[in-house]
Amino acid sequence: MTQTSSRLLKLLSLLQARRDWPGNELAERLEVSGRTIRRDVERLRELGYPVESLTGPAGGYRLRAGSAMPPLLLDDEEAIAIAVGLRTAARASVTGIEETAVRALVKLEQVLPAHLRRRVGALGSATFTLPMAGPTVDPQHLTAIAAASRDSECLRFGYRRRDGTDSRREVEPHSLVNLGRRWYLVAWDRGRQDWRTFRIDRMARPASTGVRFTPRRLPAKDAAAYVEQSIAGAPNRYEARVTLLAPAEEVAKRVPSHWGTIEPLDARTCEYRTGDDDLGWLALRIAMLGFDFEVQEPPELLEHLRALALRLERAAA
Amino acid sequence: MTQTSSRLLKLLSLLQARRDWPGNELAERLEVSGRTIRRDVERLRELGYPVESLTGPAGGYRLRAGSAMPPLLLDDEEAIAIAVGLRTAARASVTGIEETAVRALVKLEQVLPAHLRRRVGALGSATFTLPMAGPTVDPQHLTAIAAASRDSECLRFGYRRRDGTDSRREVEPHSLVNLGRRWYLVAWDRGRQDWRTFRIDRMARPASTGVRFTPRRLPAKDAAAYVEQSIAGAPNRYEARVTLLAPAEEVAKRVPSHWGTIEPLDARTCEYRTGDDDLGWLALRIAMLGFDFEVQEPPELLEHLRALALRLERAAA
DNA sequence: GGGATTGAGGACAGATCCTGACCTAAATAG
DNA sequence: CTATTTAGGTCAGGATCTGTCCTCAATCCC
Structure with a gap:
């Protein structure tokens, strides 16, 4: 069955790469008979992906937008473009999608092949934020923290307090919050045995320790609310x-x-x-x-x- | 066997949504026996997706980065974040990935469900480019043009020449080129029966006519070279x-x-x-x-x- | 070290599904 | 009108899938 499945994926990939595909060309590419292509198209439709078809000369198949997202089949270049795009979106701090962008980035980076990751890193060093835009946040920090928080793994990092003193922390990350143009981590501080919020731009080398923890209940409606109450007064806006x-x-x-x-x-x-x-x-x-x-x-x-x-x-x- | 295929996709989706999954939890979610899960994992591995497994308590499955991109299974929010991120990447004009970003965007928009597209449009109106950054290019124009060019469909648009005169054009789009902070379309002008380059920011309402054409050979090494030679002297840099x-x-x-x-x-x-x-x-x-x-x-x-x-x-x- | 937990995988049987071949129908462009 | 292209029914042989049952191996925790 791996044959049929992988063929379906390839078919989906082809249908995403170009808009119109005559059936016999698909059949050639996938090395099956035309009848099987018709059946595969039928299968895709059953799975909810709307494949249109036109009869007659200049007819063919075409993947339309449906009601749900189909799996995206990307080539290397496109994957890089998406990774870079998400990094900038994570820092855009204008649209309110930063947190989702980070989540998507974590998902993508989890499966991003090593050679692509290197290229993204190289491109990523071209910082887009304007020089005056204030302290910048390293997207790699963001993804490291978001991944640890998603997977309930402890996080270790150096932290510089407002007064300039440095300390090392080990925390159970709860969530990443974006407010204005700043990023915060809400976490249970294992050393201090209490909830804390940390500014990401004040962190040094955040990294998962690999230790799993069972999530605690946050003493607030949600993480954003917690951050707001804990920085109340501070943000001199x-x-x-x-x-x-x-x-x-x-x-x-x-x-x-x-x-x-x-x-x-x-x-x-x-x-x-x-x-x-x-x-x-x-x-x-x-x-x-x-x-x-x-x-x-x-x-x-x-x-x-x-x-x-x-x-x-x-x-x- | 749409069952097996869709189960494999669901499995891949689960493995992308969280890092660690115990086998029995997967079995429950997919409503099959543990044995089938093991077989599905085996199938994924055969397809080239590296699924790690750990034995013992706290063991489970985990999708690692492999050598090729697996299909990305996104939820709605993530798809929006990616679309918005790609739009900004397409305009960033700093990294050299703009053209790929547009290509990925075309692929994504082709399958982006309508309700998501509306949300992206709403967010997209939050223009990120700086006010002084010069003429801005509408990402919707970019994707419309890139799609027409990918699918070999004629394109119609209004064009304002350098001297300010307006005209209507019908062209066979060849490729979209990004140079500096400007976008150009290289196309065969059907009215003038010759190759032309058009600045996207001077276009009005570009839209595919639906008429297909057979691609011509460009009289240059590549489209970027053609644009460079045709705007030589002009760009006052x-x-x-x-x-x-x-x-x-x-x-x-x-x-x-x-x-x-x-x-x-x-x-x-x-x-x-x-x-x-x-x-x-x-x-x-x-x-x-x-x-x-x-x-x-x-x-x-x-x-x-x-x-x-x-x-x-x-x-x- | 011992026990519990979790994944690995072989074997089997019955059911299900897939594929290609063949054929007919319907739509469409020129 | 004709050629092209998708739609889809049917058939038969072969391949595949699934759950069950069982034995091993690795790992964590007491």
Whole structure:
């Protein structure tokens, strides 16, 4: 039966690689009779994959989108592209899919052949995040932590506290949480015998110890809630409100909707609101818009702008 | 034997969803005897998927990375994350995997269930590209064009020439090429009866006509070469060389390696080289580094910096 | 070290399924 | 209208699958 199964997979793979396939070409490729191809197509349909067919000359088979995801059959290059894409998605921190991206990445990396993993690593060193975007998180850390947490394995890492002191931790990872542009791990600290949240960018060399544990119940609704309550007060977040000297429509064309909101003030100006943890980053984002503007708040933003303007002037001198 | 095949797929899916699986749990889930599970594992191994097994208590099965990619079995959320990740990867224009990312995206979108496609579209509207990054390319255009080109189907679109005049085109798409931060389509223009290259960001509503064509031979080594020769002279590219007043090591920590090269000049300064088509974008990239700097070349960069500094000063006033 | 747990795999029998061959029907492009 | 292409019924021989039963081997824990 491994013959039939692998042939079905190959068939699915062919149907994903090109859209239209005449039956006899499939038969040739899979080295079976046309009748068997028809039966295989029937089987795929039974399994829920919608294979369309057209009769007549220029007819053939075609895999449509169905109601469920079929298994994806990727070649090496595509697998790499997906791995790299997921890494950037995990750091995008704009769309709210970061955690899922990491989960998918863990799944993919588990089965990614070694030679491909090396290539992904090489490409991955091309960091996409902007220099000013604050502390960056190593995607390899993310996947290592997510894998340990998925498989209920203890995790060991070095951790630098807020005050700068270093320590080594051994924890039972519960879940990985993305908030704003930061990643947190919620875990039971085995040394301290209590729940803790850790910032991933403060970790050093996280690695599974291989020791399994039985998951504990988190004393909170969910991990995200736990992180929020435990960093309450800390995140010093800034909300910027600036007036742009440009029509709202024109601004809207250039500003991604998730980067803030635009409200028209009059025919020639509009108000732009956006928030961030990092003032420097906030200043740049506004400067990059390419329009003249006036800062309404916060006042701290003005200082950053002044500093930036000075630096540019010095350079342009 | 759709039963055995679908069971094998389910088994593969389970093995991808978690790392360790005891045999009897698999047997329960798949509603077969333990013996059949062992046989299924054997079958997977025959198909080339390396399934490890450990005996003893706490033993079980585990899917390792092999030498070839197994079919990826994704849940809905993961499929969305991958689609979004690939979209950003297609636009990243830094790593050299954009074209593969588009190919993978075409494959995925072909089978992406409708409800998921809607969600991807909603998320996709959160444009990630930076506002200043120049003309953005709609990923839906990219996939539409890539699909037509993969399937040898004619493509129709509106095109705005360099001089601003609009026209409608019907072409036989040959391939999609990514150069720098721009996308080009190499195609046989049916109206003009000749080869042409089109910039994707100048296209309007590209769509397959459904008409099939037989691929022609391109009069060049490959599509990338053809694009390069046909836009020779046009791309007005700038190479910047600036001196940063900061030690090379410190800069290296903040600058992604693909965004330019860093050469130490002395203990306290270094030289940063980077290139781009867009001067404004170039200026920002340097300003964002967060270090004092001096521009060596090009002179045009100075003007942009001055303009930017002025704008910031006005805002900070 | 001993016992319990878990995977490995041979053998068997009955049921099921697969394949290719052959044939007819229906749809479609030119 | 004709050639092409998928749809699918039927048949027969061979291959495959499954569960049961059993014996081994590796590993963990007491």
